[in-house]
Amino acid sequence: MSKIDSKIPAGDLETKWTKYKSSVPLVNPSNKRNLEIVVVGSGLAGSSAATSLAELGYKVKVFCFQDSPRRAHSIAAQGGINAAKNYQNDGDSVYRLFYDTIKGGDYRAREANVHRLAEVSSNIIDQAVASGVPFAREYGGLLSNRSFGGTQVQRTFYAAGQTGQQLLLGAYSGLQRQIGLGNVQMFARHEMLEVVNIDGKCRGIIARDLVSGKLERHFGHAVLLCTGGYGNVFYLSTNAMACNVTAAWKAHKKGAYFANPCYTQIHPTCIPVSGDHQSKLTLMSESLRNDGRIWVPKRKEDAEAIRNGKLNPNDLKEEDRDYYLERRYPAFGNLVPRDVASRAAKERCDAGFGVNKTGEAVYLDFAFNMKYKYGKQVATLKHITNPTEAQLTEFGHEVIKEKYGNLFDMYKQITGVNPYENPMMIYPAVHYTMGGLWVDYNLMTTVPGLYALGEANFSDHGANRLGASALMQGLADGYFVIPYTIGAYLANEISVKSISTDHEAFVEAEKNVQSTIEKLFAVKGTKPVDFFHKRLGKIIWDNCGMARNVEGLTKAISEIKALREEFWNDVRVTGEANDFNPELEKAGRVADFIELGELMCKDALERNESCGGHFREDHQTEEGEALRDDENFKNVSAWEFKEIGNWDLHQEELVYENIKIAQRSYK
Amino acid sequence: MVYYFKTYNHNQYKKLNIMSGNMNINLKVWRQKNGKSQGKLVDYKVENVSPDMSFLEMFDVLNDRLINEGKDEPIAFDHDCREGICGSCSMYINGRPHGPNQGVTTCQLHMRSFKDNDTIVVEPWRSAAFPVIKDLATNRSAFDRIIASGGFISINTGNAQDANNLPIAKDNADDSFAAAACIGCGACVAACKNSSAMLFVSAKVSQLALLPQGAPERATRVLNMVAQMDAEGFGSCTNTGACEAECPKQISLTNIARLNREYYKAQLFSNEG
Ligand SMILES: Cc1cc2nc3c(=O)[nH]c(=O)nc-3n(C[C@H](O)[C@H](O)[C@H](O)COP(=O)(O)OP(=O)(O)OC[C@H]3O[C@@H](n4cnc5c(N)ncnc54)[C@H](O)[C@@H]3O)c2cc1C
Ligand code: SF4
Ligand code: FES
Numbered sequence: 001m002s003k004i005d006s007k008i009p010a011g012d013l014e015t016k017w018t019k020y021k022s023s024v025p026l027v028n029p030s031n032k033r034n035l036e037i038v039v040v041g042s043g044l045a046g047s048s049a050a051t052s053l054a055e056l057g058y059k060v061k062v063f064c065f066q067d068s069p070r071r072a073h074s075i076a077a078q079g080g081i082n083a084a085k086n087y088q089n090d091g092d093s094v095y096r097l098f099y100d101t102i103k104g105g106d107y108r109a110r111e112a113n114v115h116r117l118a119e120v121s122s123n124i125i126d127q128a129v130a131s132g133v134p135f136a137r138e139y140g141g142l143l144s145n146r147s148f149g150g151t152q153v154q155r156t157f158y159a160a161g162q163t164g165q166q167l168l169l170g171a172y173s174g175l176q177r178q179i180g181l182g183n184v185q186m187f188a189r190h191e192m193l194e195v196v197n198i199d200g201k202c203r204g205i206i207a208r209d210l211v212s213g214k215l216e217r218h219f220g221h222a223v224l225l226c227t228g229g230y231g232n233v234f235y236l237s238t239n240a241m242a243c244n245v246t247a248a249w250k251a252h253k254k255g256a257y258f259a260n261p262c263y264t265q266i267h268p269t270c271i272p273v274s275g276d277h278q279s280k281l282t283l284m285s286e287s288l289r290n291d292g293r294i295w296v297p298k299r300k301e302d303a304e305a306i307r308n309g310k311l312n313p314n315d316l317k318e319e320d321r322d323y324y325l326e327r328r329y330p331a332f333g334n335l336v337p338r339d340v341a342s343r344a345a346k347e348r349c350d351a352g353f354g355v356n357k358t359g360e361a362v363y364l365d366f367a368f369n370m371k372y373k374y375g376k377q378v379a380t381l382k383h384i385t386n387p388t389e390a391q392l393t394e395f396g397h398e399v400i401k402e403k404y405g406n407l408f409d410m411y412k413q414i415t416g417v418n419p420y421e422n423p424m425m426i427y428p429a430v431h432y433t434m435g436g437l438w439v440d441y442n443l444m445t446t447v448p449g450l451y452a453l454g455e456a457n458f459s460d461h462g463a464n465r466l467g468a469s470a471l472m473q474g475l476a477d478g479y480f481v482i483p484y485t486i487g488a489y490l491a492n493e494i495s496v497k498s499i500s501t502d503h504e505a506f507v508e509a510e511k512n513v514q515s516t517i518e519k520l521f522a523v524k525g526t527k528p529v530d531f532f533h534k535r536l537g538k539i540i541w542d543n544c545g546m547a548r549n550v551e552g553l554t555k556a557i558s559e560i561k562a563l564r565e566e567f568w569n570d571v572r573v574t575g576e577a578n579d580f581n582p583e584l585e586k587a588g589r590v591a592d593f594i595e596l597g598e599l600m601c602k603d604a605l606e607r608n609e610s611c612g613g614h615f616r617e618d619h620q621t622e623e624g625e626a627l628r629d630d631e632n633f634k635n636v637s638a639w640e641f642k643e644i645g646n647w648d649l650h651q652e653e654l655v656y657e658n659i660k661i662a663q664r665s666y667k
Numbered sequence: 668m669v670y671y672f673k674t675y676n677h678n679q680y681k682k683l684n685i686m687s688g689n690m691n692i693n694l695k696v697w698r699q700k701n702g703k704s705q706g707k708l709v710d711y712k713v714e715n716v717s718p719d720m721s722f723l724e725m726f727d728v729l730n731d732r733l734i735n736e737g738k739d740e741p742i743a744f745d746h747d748c749r750e751g752i753c754g755s756c757s758m759y760i761n762g763r764p765h766g767p768n769q770g771v772t773t774c775q776l777h778m779r780s781f782k783d784n785d786t787i788v789v790e791p792w793r794s795a796a797f798p799v800i801k802d803l804a805t806n807r808s809a810f811d812r813i814i815a816s817g818g819f820i821s822i823n824t825g826n827a828q829d830a831n832n833l834p835i836a837k838d839n840a841d842d843s844f845a846a847a848a849c850i851g852c853g854a855c856v857a858a859c860k861n862s863s864a865m866l867f868v869s870a871k872v873s874q875l876a877l878l879p880q881g882a883p884e885r886a887t888r889v890l891n892m893v894a895q896m897d898a899e900g901f902g903s904c905t906n907t908g909a910c911e912a913e914c915p916k917q918i919s920l921t922n923i924a925r926l927n928r929e930y931y932k933a934q935l936f937s938n939e940g
Contacts, residue, residue, distance in 0.1 A: 053822040067745060067804075068811050069841050070851055087831060123827070130827035132820045141834030159844055166847060173819035180815035211800055236931055240747040274719045279727055280749050410750065411776045416719075479824050508729065509703070528734040530727070546918040575731075577742050580701070580801040582743055602767035 002651050004638055007440040008112040013658045017116040020441075021484050022357040025491035030634040032057035035490055036498055038205055038220030040192045040247055042069030044164075044471055045454025046226030047171035048478030049520070054183035056483060061218055062175070062184055063207055065191045065242060065585070071239040072355045073228050074398060074474065077164020078285035078407065080148065080156035080455035081128075081471040083121040088145050093117045099659060101469060104150040104337050105462020106432070106612035106628065106634070108260075110198045112441060112653060113459050120480040121472055125157055127479055133170040135159050148467035149308070150337035152664075156468045161285050164169070167471055171478075179601040190216070192247050193516075195223060195254050195450060198508045202450035203499055206509050210585065212580035215510050217501035221493050222449045225251060229433035231264065233593045233600065234545070235537025237430035238270055245596050248437050248456050256431055257638040257650060258446035259438035259458035259597065262604035265465055266546050267431035268294075268341035271414055272361040281429040282414055284364065285407055286467040289334045291373070292364040292402065292424065294341070296353040298322045303353045313355065313363060313423055324348055332666040338664060339464045339613045339626070342428035346546050356425050360601040370396035376567060378477050428546060432470060434461045434613065435603075438638040439650075442485035443477060446638075449489060453477040458636070463612025477645045482649065517577050520587045525570035529586045531568045536560065536597055537589070544601050549626035553605040560598045561645060567594060597645060600641060606649065609633045621663075630661060678723040679935045688717030690778060692725065696742055697871060700797035702798050702806075708788065709739075718779035723756065724768065725778060746801040751775040751915065754850030757857070758803055764854035764913045772852065773913040796900045797866070804808050807853050809899040810867060816889035818871040833879060842879040847918045855918070861902030866910040868896050869926035870918045875928040876929055886933035893930060922935040 009020040027035065035058050039050040042064040084097040097118040102109055125143070130137065134146040135157050145154040159166040165300045178184040187207065194206040196217070198493040204219040214305060230245035237519030252258045269284045269292075290459065297313075298320050305311035324344055326333045336344075348354070355361050373490045378399065378558070386389065397420055401408065411419045412585050437445050437452035439459055444451050543556035575581040575652040610626035611633070612617040619627045635653040692713045699706030720728075721776070723746055730741035747755040756773040760766035766776045781787065789803065797805040837914050847870070855866035872889050875881030904923060911920045 046774060048824070055823045064770075066747060066755065067807060068754075068851065070811070070814075071755050072745060073748070073753075074749055075753050076748045085830075122829075123825070125830045126821075126827035129830040129833065130820065130822045130876055130880055132843075132880055133849075134840055134847050134874065134878065135830075136844075137835060137837045137840040139837050141836055141840075142831050159847075162752065162848065163851075166844070169847065173814060174822075174824075176811060176815040177819040177821060179811075186811075188811070195700060211806075218850070240753065241749060242747050275717055275719045277724045277728060279721070279724050282750055299687060410775070413751075413771060413777065414721075416777070416779060483824065526735075528731050572734060572737075574737075580743055580804065582739055 001077070002625045004092070004438070004446070004652050005440065006652055007442060008110070011443065013111060013115050013427070016112055017119055019196035022539055024484055024487050026487055027490050027494060028056050029387050031451070031494040033059065033463055035059065035221045035493065036061070036219060038223045039063070039226060040205065040224065041072065041226030041228065041393045041454070041456070042172070042175065043072035043074035043078065043226060043228055043454060044168055044171055044474035045456070045478045046224070047071050047168065048475050048527060049224055049226060049453055049482050050184055051174040051178050052479055053486070054178040054484045056249045060178070061187065061204075061220065063187045063192055065189065065210060067185060069175055069188060072168060073243050074168045074471070075165050076240060077167070077471055079281060079287040080146065080158035080163045080467040080468040081124070081167060082148065082466070083125045083157060084118055084155060085125060087123050087143060088154045091154045094156050096153065096196065097121060100151050100460065101460065101466060102508055102659055103664055104466040105464055106496060106626065106664055107462065107634070107656065108611050108654065109462030111658055112655060116361040116481065117323060117460050117473060117476050120476045124475045128167055128170050129282050130176055131170045133159065133166045143481050144194060146287055150287060150332070150340065150466045152332070156287070161287070161404060162264060165284055167475065171475070193250065193513045193588065194509045195251050195447070195449060196505050197254055198499060198503065198505045201448045204501070204506065206506070206513050208513070211580050213576070213581065215513055217498050217506040217510060219501055221490060221496060221498075222451065224451045224453055224482065225437065225456050226453045227456045229594070230596060231430045231433050231438065233429040233536065233597055234274065234541050235533050236278060236281050236541070238267060238281050242281060246592045248452070249592040249596055251445065251447065251450060253436060253641050255447045256450060256452070257438040258599065259636050259638045260435040260463070260603065261600045261639065262544060262607060263434035263463050263612065264430060264612050265338055265434060266428045267338055268345055268428050269364060270429035270431070271411065272356055272358065272425055272427040283409065283429070283431060284411060284424060284426055286338070288364060289409065290446070291369040291403070292334070293323055293364055293368055294325050294334055294345070294364055295321045295323045296355060296362050298350045300352050304565045305354060306355050307357060307359065309456040314367070329666045336666045337466060339615070342546055343615060343624070361425040361427045363423040364426045365399055366419070367423065367511065370400050375625065379562060387466055408501055418547065419575055431540070432465055434458065434463060434465055438636070440573045442488050444483055444489065451482065451486070453482060464615055499597045516588065519586065520571070520573045520584065520591070521577065523568060523571050523573070525572045526569050528572060529583060529590050530557065532563065532571060533586070533590045533593065535563060536594055539563070540597050541598065545606050546618050547615050548604050550605065553601045556601045557598055558603070560594060560601065564594045565590065595644060602647070603637055603639065607633060607637065626664070628663070686688065688715060688719070688778075690716040690718065690783045692778070692783070693718050693774065693784070694729070694780065695786065695788045697790040698742070698802055699799050701801055706799065713816070717780050718777065720778045721749065721774060722758070722760070722776040722778065723774050742803065743801040746774055748836065749774040753848060754852040757792050757805065757852055757854070759792060759857055761788055764792065764857040765915050769912075769917060770917050772850070792853050794856050794862040794901070797853060797861060807851070809901070810851050810864070812891055812899065813864070813868060813895045814871065816895035818875070818882070820875060832937040835878060839877050843874050846873040846877070846918065846922055849918050850916055852915060854913050854915060856914035858909040859902065860907065860909070863895050863904040863907060863910070864899070864901040865904040865923050865926065866914060866918055866920075868892050869872060869922035872926045872929055873922040876925065885929065886936055888938065889929040889933050896915065
C-alpha cells in the first residue's frame, strides 16, 4: 500500500482556493490556440468545461454517445441545485454548505475540495441565470428556494421538477454557441473506447462512430472524462438506459486509480418495481419530501389488509399510521439524508410493513400538507374563514400541482394511479455513484493529462451525496475549477506540437479496440447481452446494495468471476461491427460493468466499517445506524488495476482540520 | 425498538403477480438497413404483454426474442432516459408521433393504452430534414445547428452579475419556462404535413425573448435561427396546429405567434439599418 498525493495547496481553508487560483500558472492566449483538449461527455460537467475552455481560446473536441449533446443524462435531474446564496436569510453560508456536505458524506470527503465547491456555488446560479435558465421565482421577481435532505436551510434553486433539463439546456446553448463559432468540434453519436497514453501522459482517445461503426483516433494535449456515473451496473437504476462505466473503466485499465467504488447511493423515493419486464426505475424527486410525509401502517394486520386490497390507505386513521422518519429522527423528520431514509424504508418493509403486493413499498403522502398547509394558506388569501374539507383539498391541489405537477403526472403515467387522490407508493432504488476515478485537487487522475469531472470522479460527496449537490458539482468542476487548474499542467505543454495519430501508440490502441469488438462477435453464444446485465445487477443488488456483509460479498465476488467467464463464452452479439449497432454498444458496456462489479464488492469487503451509503451489517449501532471506524478507515480507497480480477490498494488519508468529526446524527 | 435487517431477502427480481400479462399485440414495424436502402413494414406478433409495460419495454421483449431466434437483427430505435425528458425516443405510432396519448413521449406510453389483439404500426419520423439512420432511428442534428445559429445568450463564463440583481416578473419567468420545456424530440416536425420546425424554433426564441437577459440579441437571434431553419430544409408553417396537438411537452402555438412578431420587428429594424 502506498500513499498518494492529493496536491491540496497549503494554507487556510477559507483562502486556499483564492490564493491557489491566483498563483496557478497561466497559458497565454496565443499558446492556447495551439493546445487541443478532448472532452468526453456533454452533460453538465462536459458542456460547461468545453464551453469555458473554448471561450478561453483552447481548441476543443467534444464527444457524446447520444444523438445530441443536449440529451446527456444530466437532462433527467429533477429536484434542484444547491448554492450558498442565503437569499432566504435563514442562516446559510459557505461554511454551512461545506459543513452539511462533509457531514452528509459521513466524513469521507476532502475538506479542501468541498470548501471550494461551496465557495463557487453562488457563481453557478449567477452564470445559469445569465445564460437564460428560467428558475422558479417568487411574485416579487426574485429567485425561489426549497429544502432538500440533510440540511435545515432553504438553499435549493429549481425549475419545477426539471432543474437538470433547464441547467443542461443552458450549458448546451453555450456549447452550441462555441460550436457555431468554430471553437468546438462536436462528435455526437461517438463512443470513446480507449485512452491513448504516450510517454506516461494521456494524449488522446479512440472513439467509435456509432453510425458507421468506424474507429477514429483523436489527439489531445489533455483529455477530460466527463462521462457520468456507473449506477447502471445494478441493471435497474434511475439512470438513463445508456449510462455506463466504459470511459472511466478504460482509463482505469490504462493507469487511472478508481476510488471508493463501493460508495453508491440508493435513493429512497422511487417508483417500486412492477414486473420482470422492467427496464429502469423512475425517481420521484427528493423535493417531494418537502411536502410528502412517509409512513407505513403501525399494525402488521393493516399492512396485510392493504396489500390484499381489503383496506384503502386513505381510510386508515391518523393514529394507526407510523410516520417512522418523523418518529426516529425528530430534528430532520422526512428530510433526513438519502442513505438514512432508504435504510429506514428497507427496515420497515423487511419487518413486514410494506404496502404493495411485493411488500416492498412505503407511502409518500401529500394529503396532510395539501389540505392543512397549502389549502389553509390559499383559503386565508381568499378571505374564507371557515373552509370546508373539500375546499381545502381543492385549493391545496392547485399549489401542489404548480410545485410538483410534472412529477405527479409522471407517477400517474407509470403506475396508472392518481397521486392527487391516493398516497404515492415508493421504494429505494439505485441512483448515483459517489465512487469514481480518483482525482487530485486539480481534478487530474493518476495519469498525467487525464482529468475526470462531474459524477465520473469521486471527489466531493464522500460516502453519501446530499440532494441537489451533483448538479452543483458538475457545473462547479466545468465552469469554475477546470479552467484554472488545467493551467497547472498545460503551462508545461506549450512546446508540445500536436502528435500525429499515426503514432504507434494510437495504432496500438485502435488495434486493441478492434480486437475486443471482434472477440465479442466471435463468441457467437446463445444469450443476449441483457441476460448477463440483469444477472450482474441481481448479484450486486443482493450483496452490495443497501446492506452488505462479509459472507454475501465473498460469495458475490466468486459469482461475478463465474459470470464473466460465462459472458465471454455464451454472449450473442448480433449485427455487424461496421454498422449502427446498439447491441454491440451494450455488449462492450456490460463487459466493463462485470469487471467493475467485482471491484465494487472487493472494495465493500475491504472497508470494514459502515459509512454513508456503505452499510455493513456487522458494523451498526444498537439503533441500526451506520457505525464508522475512523481509526482505520478515515481514508479514500484508490484501486490500481493490475490485471483482470487483480488490483492493488492505495490509500489517501483524510485530514479534518476545520470540522470536528462526530457520529452523524439527524435525531 | 427492534430493527430488522435480513440478508438476501431483498430481491429486486422476485416473481411478481403482475409479471407478465395476457395481451397479444400485432406489430408492423418499419425496417430499414440504413439511409441508402429501401425500407418496409414487417409483421411481428408479441405475446403475453403486460398492461404495465411501457411501449419501449415491449420492444425490449421483442428484441430479446429476435436475438434468441437469430433470424432477424433486433430493431434499432433511439431511447435513453425513458422518463420523457431527454427527447431521444421518437416513434411514429399508428400515424401519430409518440402514439395515441396527449402530452407524453413514446417512452412514457404504457401498454394499458392498447387493447388485446390490437394492430400497431410503428414508423420513424418522416421528414427530409431528419434522414433515417436505421429502422426507427433518425438523424435530428439539424436541430442542434439551429440552436448553434442563435439559440443562446452570448455570455462567457464568469461575467455574470448576482442572480437576484435582475428581478423577473413571475409570469414572464413562468412563460419562459413553459417554452423552455421543449425536449427537442422533433414530433412537431413529424406531425406537420409541411415538415415545419416552427414550434421547436419558436419555443427557443420565446424562452429567450421573454427574459431580460435575452433582450440584447433578440433581433439577430430570430433572424439567424429562421434562416438556419430554412437552410436545413424544413417546410413553412401554414398554421394547421398539428404540431401543438402532438407535442409531448404541450408547447403552445402562441410561441409561433411570438416568433412571427419577433421576426417582423427584427426585419423592420434590419431593413431600416
Ligand atoms: C433521475 C435523476 C434525477 C437526478 N436529480 C438530481 C437533482 O435534482 N439534483 C442533483 O444535483 N443531481 C441530480 N441527479 C444526479 C445528476 O443528475 C448527475 O449526477 C449529473 O447530472 C451527472 O452529470 P455529468 O455531467 O457528470 O454526467 P452525465 O450528464 O451523465 O453525462 C455523461 C456524458 O458522457 C457521455 N459519455 C459517457 N461515456 C461515454 C463514452 N464512452 N464515449 C462518449 N461519450 C460518453 C454521455 O454521452 C454524456 O454526454 C439526478 C440523477 C438522476 C438519475
Ligand atoms: S416543440 Fe414539442 S414536439 Fe417539437 S421538439 Fe419541442 S417538445 Fe418535441
Ligand atoms: S427516452 Fe428520453 S424522452 Fe423518451
